[in-house]
Amino acid sequence: MSIQNSILQANDLSLGYKKGKKSNIVAEQISFSLKKGKLTCLLGPNGVGKSTLIKTIMGQVPALKNQVYLDNKPTDLFSIKDLAKKIAVVLTEKISSGNLTVEEIVSLGRIPHTGWSGYLSENDREKVSQAIRSTHINYIQDRPLSELSDGQLQKVMIARALAQDGEILILDEPTAHLDLINRFEIMHLLRDIAKNENKAVLVVTHDLDIAIDTADEFWLMQCGMPLVCGSPEDLILQGSIDLLLPNETLKFDISVGKVQESTIFRYPQIDGPEEIVKWVKSALRKNKINQQGKSISIEKDGNQISYILKTNTEIIRFESISSLISQLNYFENDISMPS
Numbered sequence: 001m002s003i004q005n006s007i008l009q010a011n012d013l014s015l016g017y018k019k020g021k022k023s024n025i026v027a028e029q030i031s032f033s034l035k036k037g038k039l040t041c042l043l044g045p046n047g048v049g050k051s052t053l054i055k056t057i058m059g060q061v062p063a064l065k066n067q068v069y070l071d072n073k074p075t076d077l078f079s080i081k082d083l084a085k086k087i088a089v090v091l092t093e094k095i096s097s098g099n100l101t102v103e104e105i106v107s108l109g110r111i112p113h114t115g116w117s118g119y120l121s122e123n124d125r126e127k128v129s130q131a132i133r134s135t136h137i138n139y140i141q142d143r144p145l146s147e148l149s150d151g152q153l154q155k156v157m158i159a160r161a162l163a164q165d166g167e168i169l170i171l172d173e174p175t176a177h178l179d180l181i182n183r184f185e186i187m188h189l190l191r192d193i194a195k196n197e198n199k200a201v202l203v204v205t206h207d208l209d210i211a212i213d214t215a216d217e218f219w220l221m222q223c224g225m226p227l228v229c230g231s232p233e234d235l236i237l238q239g240s241i242d243l244l245l246p247n248e249t250l251k252f253d254i255s256v257g258k259v260q261e262s263t264i265f266r267y268p269q270i271d272g273p274e275e276i277v278k279w280v281k282s283a284l285r286k287n288k289i290n291q292q293g294k295s296i297s298i299e300k301d302g303n304q305i306s307y308i309l310k311t312n313t314e315i316i317r318f319e320s321i322s323s324l325i326s327q328l329n330y331f332e333n334d335i336s337m338p339s
């Protein structure tokens with residue numbers, strides 16, 4: 001990774017809060033390098049200190065040990081206004097400016113450059129238009145905020161942060177409360193922004209699946225452990241992704257790419273196209289069908305899929321996974337019935 005891409009760094013930070021003379025340490029050994037042109041996702045369980053890290057980066061909470069460096073200069077040497085020109089933040093709170101239009105809200109992103117007079121130069125107006133275009137919200141730009149859906153509102157908040165035109169964009173759980181399509185759209189939008197506009201985008205999220213699909217880098221936070229950084233793929237293959245899981249009962253299953261119960265599960269012999277085998281395995285595991293001595297082969301002819309179950313005594317053909325599972329459940333109950 002090119003060192004020139006790194007815009008924000010820290011080495012061995014301690015994070016937390018001071019109350020009088022007492023320090024309450026939330027996290028230690030936090031080292032990172034945030035890169036331009038990359039989408040970075042910060043993941044970790046509730047209460048581990050993700051928001052505290054964001055507040056420390058933004059200069060709202062001083063680090064208890066060492067400092068965050070922006071452009072190789074400690075962030076506490078930046079004025080609030082200069083920091084706002086470099087770092088734009090989208091927090092989780094809903095804003096209550098319901099009567100303002102989308103375009104007016106996005107224009108507020110220029111305040112670090114214009115001051116509260118709000119006078120927009122030609123250049124400011126162009127930045128606002130560009131932010132509206134990049135987030136694909138032209139079609140609602142004259143609508144008041146009170147008329148928007150949560151997904152549209154989130155895009156407007158991202159546009160406002162983009163209009164700020166900092167090199168770093170930080171978002172705290174931008175996909176919380178959104179439906180699957182909006183979560184997908186927002187994360188892909190953030191990826192496009194990182195790539196097309198060469199921004200360093202840092203997103204706090206609990207959405208592991210979509211983060212794996214979109215992030216260039218993960219930062220994993222776990223209680224009492226150093227921050228673990230790396231590409232999602234490397235962290236999955238190294239097993240570090242399991243740091244996100246609360247205990248030994250869950251494990252990230254590399255073969256199916258999702259979190260599953262960690263009990264050892266023995267599948268019957270299954271032959272057929274890989275993408276279909278994966279869903280048969282998923283259904284067997286979900287139904288806790290752990291039968292040996294049987295095999296399943298899958299035949300695919302166009303859109304027609306057949307599941308052929310072979311036991312010691314019979315061969316039965318099914319047209320759906322659900323009918324295959326019903327039959328296996330029947331065998332399972334039959335076998336386990338007291339004689």
Ligand SMILES: Nc1ncnc2c1ncn2[C@@H]1O[C@H](COP(=O)(O)OP(=O)(O)OP(=O)(O)O)[C@@H](O)[C@H]1O
Pocket residue numbers: 017024026044045046047048049050051052053
């Ligand atoms: N202003 C504060 N003063 C003292 N302690 C705080 C303050 N804000 C948060 N904390 C504590 O810091 C710890 C980390 O909180 P933080 O909000 O950073 O976690 P998080 O990882 O963002 O959690 P979540 O995923 O639930 O948002 C918690 O124990 C919390 O109680």
